Amino acid sequence: MPVFYLAELMALAMGHEPAEIGLDMHRVSVASFLEKWQARAGDKEHLAEHFDVSLLVKCDACQACKDDCPVCKVDPSFQPNEIIAALLAGRLDEVIADGQLWKCLECYTCQEMCPSRIGMAETFRQLKELAMVAGAGPESVAAAYAEFLKSGALGAPRESARRKLGMGPLPEGGGDAVARLLRESEE
Numbered sequence: 001m002p003v004f005y006l007a008e009l010m011a012l013a014m015g016h017e018p019a020e021i022g023l024d025m026h027r028v029s030v031a032s033f034l035e036k037w038q039a040r041a042g043d044k045e046h047l048a049e050h051f052d053v054s055l056l057v058k059c060d061a062c063q064a065c066k067d068d069c070p071v072c073k074v075d076p077s078f079q080p081n082e083i084i085a086a087l088l089a090g091r092l093d094e095v096i097a098d099g100q101l102w103k104c105l106e107c108y109t110c111q112e113m114c115p116s117r118i119g120m121a122e123t124f125r126q127l128k129e130l131a132m133v134a135g136a137g138p139e140s141v142a143a144a145y146a147e148f149l150k151s152g153a154l155g156a157p158r159e160s161a162r163r164k165l166g167m168g169p170l171p172e173g174g175g176d177a178v179a180r181l182l183r184e185s186e187e
């Protein structure tokens with residue numbers, strides 16, 4: 001089993017190269033440890049492309065709002081803190097492929113309860129975006145998104161329901177203009 005000085009681990013964590021701090025001179029090879037270390041460092045870099053890792057680390061250590069999430073209260077299978085821990089453990093692709101993330105309502109209760117105003121809603125919003133880009137989002141969301149791009153709206157109002165309530169027709173919406181803007185912004 002490789003043995004390290006604390007200072008060596010700190011130097012590694014600060015970004016020094018293994019050879020620079022003499023890890024290649026250990027009597028017991030540290031190669032297998034370094035392989036795992038470098039894989040974890042790669043995972044963190046990948047995570048940092050999309051998230052503020054320092055905020056994820058704070059949430060993972062804190063978990064104070066764990067019992068306040070309205071979704072957790074009715075569906076204990078949704079555990080946002082476990083999802084944050086999975087991200088930090090380098091399982092981003094697994095989290096994106098898992099439908100659990102779609103259970104977050106982005107209600108911001110966690111942010112309101114958070115003494116540091118961090119919250120997890122933005123993390124879940126970003127995860128959903130990544131899932132959509134990876135083609136791992138629910139079909140209903142993909143269909144709604146395609147409809148929004150096409151028509152600039154998520155659906156037409158039901159005139160029959162309005163008539164039943166004695167309401168007049170809605171004025172012309174601006175869906176076409178929104179769709180045109182969306183198309184132009186993609187060009």
Ligand code: SF4
Pocket residue numbers: 068069070071072080103104105106107108109110111120121124
């Ligand atoms: S934003 Fe998501 S994680 Fe936070 S309380 Fe609401 S549902 Fe729960």
Ligand code: SF4
Pocket residue numbers: 058059060062063064065066110111113114115116117118119120
């Ligand atoms: S959102 Fe705030 S209260 Fe909730 S786990 Fe993260 S840091 Fe803690």
